[in-house]
Amino acid sequence: MFNLHKNHRNLVAISFVVFVLLSLFIAVMPAYQLQEVSPLPDQPELTTSELNGLHIFISEGCVACHTQQVRNIEMDKMWGSRPSIPSDYYYSKQRLDVWRQSPSLLGSERTGPDLTNVGVRQPADQWHLLHLYNPRSVVDESIMPAYPWLFEGKENPGQKDVVVPVPAKFLKSDKTKIIATKEAMDLVAYLQSLKQAPMPSTSTSEFIPSTKKKEVAALGEKSMLPDGEQLYMQTCVACHQANGQGLVGAFPPLAGSKIVNDENPEMMIQIILMGYDAREEYAVMVGFADQLTDEEIAAIANHERTSWGNNAPKITVEEVTKIRSYTLSLNK
Template identity: 55%
Template sequence: MEIYNNHKILYIAALSLFVGLTLFAAVIPAYEVDQTTVPLPKSQPLSNDATLGKAVFIREGCVACHSQQVRNVDMDKMWGNRPSIAADYARLTRTDVWRNTASLMGSERTGPDLTNIGSRQPSIDWNFLHLYNPRSVVSASVMPAYPWLFEEKEYPYPEDIVVNVPDEFKKGVTGKIVATADARHLVAFLQSLKQVDLPDGKPVPIFLNTNAASAKAEPAGTTSKLNTELDGKALYAQNCQACHQENGQGLVGAFPPLKDSKVVADQNPEVHFTIIMNGYNGRVSEGYGVMPPVGTNNNLKPEEIAAIMNYERTSWGNKGRKVTVTEIKEMFNKTKTAKTSK
């Protein structure tokens, strides 16, 4: 074949294949994830000090021994309140156009995982001591000391942070040990590493729910029509909206959408009902969080469950069959009987 005899054609073909594969297998998927994955509602961007501290963290090679990823395995339970999901890293951005040091998930865990270190060890004094000499606070630590992040001063300024190091770890230092700007920034970064709690499906207080608050109070003695679209919308806002959002599209990388959901559109509502009552963890492998048993946790009545299901089945372009209170009561009673018999 001519391609094997012409080195220019062979080179161009190989280069084109390499560039094409790189675009379709790496660049385009990464761009799409970056554009669609959104931060968790309660997450906060890094402060200026924490951003500078992240640079120190990278410079000192801390990522070589510390990971920032809680896996969905029992041995990782000590590092966070839940497994990490894609949305946990949504606020992280490239250092610059040439360097992609956005997430520092790491691949080794010689030292503890740092995903939630800001909550596990919030003490500023402990963090400074640990950096100066880890053995001063953890006798068996194998972490190297970072004394160059500190300086000795005979007369510190009032704004200086003086680290009270035990005498046995001062190694001949006679003055005061003061944290440098790098040490302060690094500790600020470590303290910013706090795992955000996922919404637990508990009802939103009524005064925060504009839909429910705007509804007129019913006269005493009347029976609420819990299966109406208005009530379904209000109940959805109270119990489901924190995760799946008002537009039903969820949060990419955190909570799956209900819009165009096969479960919601299914003519048989049993799976839809079961997920509301018992929760769901079937999409953890896709990066979504575990859904709590909202119906059980919030003691929802069959009428309320039917209202929520009907709202989800007929909103955002969904064309699912409406359920009746009678069939939901039957499923509700079956669920109750199954739990009692265990």
């Protein structure tokens, strides 16, 4: 009928038309539909500084190694409290400007960690600045590129300058102090803004569980607690380091710390819950009251109290619960 073997016009026209139809069905139509979502009720809009940070994030090609999607499978639980939904991208995935399109934030490689919830997981500005100046200064094994061009060196920093406490090992000269530029501050602001907005209570979005058999917990109270070391490695290690030594000038050591080794755990638990900003020589610590359950805090605290030469008595979940309600009532 079309005589495709001999009629070049028909051949090209048919392959063109069919391909366009298929493309409309599989790409353009679903794309249109997916635009029609609204943001979640408690989802904040990006501030100007955060938006600038997003532009730098795209310019430097961070998306090549960092995804921003929590998949609906159990292994992705460590990156967020719920699977990502289209609304999550309402503000961040808009056209950047005339020249550049909506950023490809979902990513396709996790050479580095997923960033969906990094603002919750890693809330310290100082840590992010150090990490951007040279990732090896806070994470020994990291292979992330360093971004020294987002910083400048000054011998006498002014009052407004944000000085980054870079360890001497990573400095070229002892005299210059490393100052975060506006770009670095914007980028950190963007990273801090990455938090999963809470879902309205009516919705049901859950992880597909792995069919892997769960290890049956051994009897006894001890094993009822989650694995403290693992939680420490997920939540605390970035600043306090795997060996508990912290970083000189940035994050205090936990090994040999008076607070950690104190028989009375009250101060220690309070700091974990509410954060700490009493010592000038160290960066500010933020509180983890919203992120960690009493069981998790107890597990982490016990790990810290019995590792790296520390030798303090273990604490129970009940103690944490008591300190939490007491501390929260004080703060009200």
